[in-house]
Amino acid sequence: KHATGRMLDFETxxxxxxxxxxxxxxxxxxxxxxxxxxxxxxxxxxxxPHLDVLVMTPICPHTLSDRPIVVSARSLIEVALLERPDTYAQVACDGIVLGEIAPGDRLQVKSAAERITLLHPDGHDYYRLLRSKLHWGRGSFER
Known part of the structure; x- marks a missing residue:
């Protein structure tokens, strides 16, 4: 993501x-x-959450045809920043800026080999949580 609000060109x-x-x-x-x-x-x-995949989602794409794509978590994703005047981009992970890349730099992203187990309380219901957080079913019958 670019800190100045200018559009970026990049290849995946x-x-x-x-x-x-x-x-x-x-x-x-x-x-x-x-x-x-x-x-x-x-x-x-x-x-x-149990699916072993990664999703690449464009941020404010300039074209409507630039859509998210889901790939295997075993894939190696490469993002290369392309040349534009005064171009650089920030790399962030969970909202923390890790650094910057410049035109010609290539960023490689892959899943870690280590796995974690998320603990849930008894009665945890993934879809109930989604309905609650996304306000699905408001104004209609909900189970």
Missing amino acids: KVDGDYVNTHAGDGIIVASATGSTAYALSCGGPIIE
């Missing part, structure tokens, strides 16, 4: 295969667990 690849050249404010790469955060607010899909 998955496992070395060219996906798209994007123009917009940036791109989010999220796990299934992260899919209901910033990625969702940018138009990304809701992904069940």
Whole structure:
């Protein structure tokens, strides 16, 4: 994401295969667990947390055809910033800026080898939580 509000041009690849050249404010790469955060607010899909996938969601894309894409969590995602005057972009993880990239830099994203287990209280219902947080079913019968 660019700190000045200027549009970025960047290219994405998955496992070395060219996906798209994007123009917009940036791109989010999220796990299934992260899919209901910033990625969702940018138009990304809701992904069940047990699925082993990553989602690439464009941030304010310049074209309506630039849509989110879901790939295997075993994939290597590459994002390359393309040349524009005075271009640089920030790299952030969970809202914390980790650094900047400049045109020609390539950022590689992959899932960590380590896994974590999320603990839930008895009676946890993923879909009930979604309904509550997203206000689904308001004004209609809810179970």
